[in-house]
Amino acid sequence: MDDLLAARLQMAVSLGFHIIFACIGIAMPFLMAASGYRYLRTREPLYKDLTKVWSVGVAIFFAVGAVSGTALSFELGLLWPEFMEHAGAIIGMPFSWEGTAFFLEAIALGLFLYGWDRLPPWIHWSSGVVVGISGVASGIFVVAANGWMNSPAGFDWVDGKAYNIDPVAAMFNDAWFTQALHMTLAAFAATGFAVAGLHAFLLLRHPNNLFHQKALRIALTIGAIAALLQPLSGDLSAKDVAERQPAKLAALEALYETSQPADLLIGGIPNDETRKVDYAIHLPGMLSFLAHGDFSAKVIGLDAFPREDWPPVLIVHVAFQIMVACGGILALMSVLFLVLQWRKSPWLFKRWFLWTLVVISPLGFIAIEAGWTVTEVGRQPWIIYGIMRTADAVSPMPGLVVPFLLFTFLYLLLAFVLVWLMYRQIKTLPDRYASARLTSNAPTQLE
Amino acid sequence: MLFIVIAFLVISLLFYVLFGGADFGAGIIEIFAGKRHYQTISKAIAPVWEANHIWLILVVVILFMGFPLIYADMSRYLHIPLLALLVGIVLRGCAFTFRHYDAIKDQSQDWYTFIFRISSLFTPLFLGMVAGGMLVGRMPVTMADGSFYSLFIAPWFNLFCLAVGVFTVCLFAFLAAVYLIGEARSEEETHTFVRAARNSNIALVLAGGLVFATAAWEGLPLVSLFINSAGAIAALVLATLSLPLLWVALVRKHVVASRLLAGFQTLLVLGAWFWVEYPVALRYENGKALTLFEAAAPAATQQQLALALIVGSLLILPSLYYLLRTFKKPVRV
Numbered sequence: 041m042d043d044l045l046a047a048r049l050q051m052a053v054s055l056g057f058h059i060i061f062a063c064i065g066i067a068m069p070f071l072m073a074a075s076g077y078r079y080l081r082t083r084e085p086l087y088k089d090l091t092k093v094w095s096v097g098v099a100i101f102f103a104v105g106a107v108s109g110t111a112l113s114f115e116l117g118l119l120w121p122e123f124m125e126h127a128g129a130i131i132g133m134p135f136s137w138e139g140t141a142f143f144l145e146a147i148a149l150g151l152f153l154y155g156w157d158r159l160p161p162w163i164h165w166s167s168g169v170v171v172g173i174s175g176v177a178s179g180i181f182v183v184a185a186n187g188w189m190n191s192p193a194g195f196d197w198v199d200g201k202a203y204n205i206d207p208v209a210a211m212f213n214d215a216w217f218t219q220a221l222h223m224t225l226a227a228f229a230a231t232g233f234a235v236a237g238l239h240a241f242l243l244l245r246h247p248n249n250l251f252h253q254k255a256l257r258i259a260l261t262i263g264a265i266a267a268l269l270q271p272l273s274g275d276l277s278a279k280d281v282a283e284r285q286p287a288k289l290a291a292l293e294a295l296y297e298t299s300q301p302a303d304l305l306i307g308g309i310p311n312d313e314t315r316k317v318d319y320a321i322h323l324p325g326m327l328s329f330l331a332h333g334d335f336s337a338k339v340i341g342l343d344a345f346p347r348e349d350w351p352p353v354l355i356v357h358v359a360f361q362i363m364v365a366c367g368g369i370l371a372l373m374s375v376l377f378l379v380l381q382w383r384k385s386p387w388l389f390k391r392w393f394l395w396t397l398v399v400i401s402p403l404g405f406i407a408i409e410a411g412w413t414v415t416e417v418g419r420q421p422w423i424i425y426g427i428m429r430t431a432d433a434v435s436p437m438p439g440l441v442v443p444f445l446l447f448t449f450l451y452l453l454l455a456f457v458l459v460w461l462m463y464r465q466i467k468t469l470p471d472r473y474a475s476a477r478l479t480s481n482a483p484t485q486l487e
Numbered sequence: 488m489l490f491i492v493i494a495f496l497v498i499s500l501l502f503y504v505l506f507g508g509a510d511f512g513a514g515i516i517e518i519f520a521g522k523r524h525y526q527t528i529s530k531a532i533a534p535v536w537e538a539n540h541i542w543l544i545l546v547v548v549i550l551f552m553g554f555p556l557i558y559a560d561m562s563r564y565l566h567i568p569l570l571a572l573l574v575g576i577v578l579r580g581c582a583f584t585f586r587h588y589d590a591i592k593d594q595s596q597d598w599y600t601f602i603f604r605i606s607s608l609f610t611p612l613f614l615g616m617v618a619g620g621m622l623v624g625r626m627p628v629t630m631a632d633g634s635f636y637s638l639f640i641a642p643w644f645n646l647f648c649l650a651v652g653v654f655t656v657c658l659f660a661f662l663a664a665v666y667l668i669g670e671a672r673s674e675e676e677t678h679t680f681v682r683a684a685r686n687s688n689i690a691l692v693l694a695g696g697l698v699f700a701t702a703a704w705e706g707l708p709l710v711s712l713f714i715n716s717a718g719a720i721a722a723l724v725l726a727t728l729s730l731p732l733l734w735v736a737l738v739r740k741h742v743v744a745s746r747l748l749a750g751f752q753t754l755l756v757l758g759a760w761f762w763v764e765y766p767v768a769l770r771y772e773n774g775k776a777l778t779l780f781e782a783a784a785p786a787a788t789q790q791q792l793a794l795a796l797i798v799g800s801l802l803i804l805p806s807l808y809y810l811l812r813t814f815k816k817p818v819r820v
């Protein structure tokens with residue numbers, strides 16, 4: 041394996057791993073705070089237990105997120121020293137604010153986890169909210185840095201060096217807003233549905249369990265709202281990409297020829313040799329509308345770019361289809377859930393509905409991994425779009441395949457242990473919390 | 488502005504050594520103190536270890552935003568020890584958390600404990616080697632025509648770096664031992680930690696000597712740097728003079744005094760070292776050095792960085808104080 045490929049894969053594995061914990065760190069504190077709020081309002085012990093159960097989940101995932109994030113902040117330099125040498129001074133700003141957000145997050149989490157009996161109730165609850173707010177803030181900051189790689193701003197590039205650096209302009213680049221919005225919503229949608237799926241699974245095994253019913257409602261309400269907004273924000277992202285990175289848009293839609301109007305393709309396998317997409321369904325004019333809001337607008341195709349500036353079309357196109365498919369399914373389920381919830385329908389806890397939730401529970405995270413593949417692979421061959429090529433930024437150290445394999449192994453191992461740990465947490469829930477044994481026909485007050 | 492940023496860099500590094508270091512050290516102490524004290528140690532570090540580790544992230548962020556040339560050259564030539572450091576950080580954090588939160592306490596605890604201890608030991612070793620590698624003066628000037636060994640191994644694989652690594656391990660163990668005395672929950676435990684503090688203090692002084700000796704061996708003018716600086720000599724003398732005070736505080740089991748004295752000595756020794764090297768950040772093979780000023784990012788960047796750091800600390804310091812006050816009211820035994 042050549043060094044460039046190994047470095048790219050190591051970056052992808054590390055980020056793909058970290059992002060799962062980052063998303064949980066963003067959204068989970070809000071689930072926890074929602075349940076904690078119910079507890080403070082109703083004083084039902086069930087909500088206290090639920091908050092505690094969720095907060096242990098947050099603690100475990102936070103720790104893994106923190107260490108994998110620490111690893112990332114070194115890996116940026118270890119793998120791409122040339123990039124960081126130039127980019128550090130320009131995009132360090134969001135990272136420096138991110139540092140503050142992390143600090144507050146870690147402090148607030150310490151207070152929340154260990155402060156149950158030491159802090160006044162509402163102060164304790166607020167520390168949980170601060171965890172969530174700092175999580176959202178750190179996500180926004182780091183995505184702004186990524187936005188800069190897609191849409192470089194705030195400097196002049198002369199003979200391979202940056203001049204007139206303006207870190208504020210760099211941070212508020214053209215891509216930061218749409219990306220940060222889409223990412224934050226994604227965190228809530230993915231986490232909400234994943235948690236709901238888990239509790240749905242437990243409900244299938246322990247029907248009428250009140251604890252899991254309440255948990256499922258909270259998680260799914262938050263997940264559903266986010267998942268409904270997600271396609272809207274995705275549409276904003278697509279229009280934005282059409283403006284700033286037409287090559288990426290062409291790759292994700294597999295549009296080889298510049299067309300007016302342009303068709304939207306559903307599915308299909310792009311073939312770079314024939315410049316055709318096999319087995320795709322065509323929706324005439326739709327792409328023009330989605331990219332520019334006009335059914336007869338011109339959309340730039342890959343033919344407008346030299347062959348060496350094309351991103352890998354197949355990967356980007358397939359990843360995009362996967363994300364949109366997942367997003368569509370989640371949005372439909374959200375509508376269904378909100379209607380059922382609003383009508384107070386008993387279907388909510390019927391087996392078929394629970395099974396559907398279990399089956400779709402990983403889709404949000406699959407969409408996140410696919411979406412980042414679109415963003416990052418779609419930027420290729422550039423590490424800083426239009427400025428620096430990925431191949432020119434890679435570490436000079438030979439044998440990068442060794443660290444790549446090492447990290448892949450480490451992360452696989454950690455993922456495995458985490459699943460096992462979660463399994464053991466869940467298995468022992470009824471022994472540790474009385475309210476986890478309540479059923480919906482039993483009286484709710486236990487203490 | 489640049490000086491504000493440098494001040495934050497130094498303070499973050501110092502805090503990482505003091506707090507993050509004590510945290511690593513707790514794992515090292517566990518190796519020697521044995522299983523009986525694991526509860527106390529876990530309880531002492533659980534609420535604070537994550538906050539303690541963000542000092543390192545701050546150091547990294549200040550480096551790559553404020554001094555990108557330093558960050559880039561470290562990443563190039565110290566790739567291997569940095570990688571080992573990362574593996575250690577990941578393993579240690581996860582093992583500690585898993586051990587703490589695993590709902591079923593069975594033999595898996597032994598595995599977590601094993602990994603926690605091993606990584607607590609080797610991570611500071613590599614941290615020290617990275618620090619040594621920055622100053623030992625083996626970094627190549629260019630990439631051109633170097634062998635793998637001369638480019639990626641020689642910069643950090645030498646006796647001096649090893650000695651700095653060992654020194655770091657001893658320092659962290661010492662800080663942890665002093666800190667844990669205040670967390671002890673029985674007379675016997677206090678006794679164990681006092682003994683650990685004494686032993687690691689002796690080891691620390693020896694390792695310090697080793698650093699100077701290996702520096703001479705590797706042809707580094709470390710001794711003469713110190714001798715020619717009145718400030719550094721004063722700091723070292725003060726640190727030595729306060730050693731007996733520290734021992735008295737330890738024997739009397741005076742928690743606050745011994746913690747303050749241990750922190751004070753660390754400050755003096757690291758401060759003196761920084762002072763004699765300042766403003767050099769990296770040394771190269773040909774005798775040239777990269778200073779903080781040469782490596783600094785442009786003024787606009789320094790300004791934003793300083794702003795973020797100042798506003799950030801206004802938010803962080805009160806909350807950190809609140810956290811420590813909530814969980815760390817010192818108890819006298």
Ligand code: HDD
Binds near residue numbers: 223405
């Ligand atoms: C729950 C996750 C999720 C879901 C359901 C969707 N997305 Fe997404 N998408 C992401 C999660 C995501 C992401 C992982 O968060 C990305 C990667 C980078 C980013 O900013 O967001 C992303 C990127 C991304 C991009 C590239 C942005 C860029 O490169 O700047 C586009 C064009 C879309 N999305 C469009 C959509 C559309 C039209 C969707 C319709 C349903 C959709 N996404 C659903």
Ligand code: HEM
Binds near residue numbers: 110145
């Ligand atoms: C190059 C990419 C990235 C770097 C260098 C990075 C760096 C870090 C670091 C150093 C931490 C540890 C801080 C702590 O102890 O709390 C961390 C955690 C975190 N990161 Fe990242 N990160 C990256 C990508 C992302 C992305 C894309 C997101 C989200 C959108 C994100 C969101 C978070 C969050 C929310 C945490 C807190 C951990 C938790 O709550 O579990 N990071 N990251």
Ligand code: HEM
Binds near residue numbers: 058417419423430
């Ligand atoms: C956490 C979500 C993210 C995921 C899953 C992700 C995924 C990926 C993938 C798949 C690649 C390899 C692309 C290729 O070479 O074909 C990559 C590269 C890279 N990403 Fe991301 N990325 C994420 C966020 C970020 C952020 C927030 C930053 C920076 C601030 C970032 C910086 C980089 C860099 C520097 C590279 C290497 C250069 C390149 O390949 O262009 N990524 N990432």
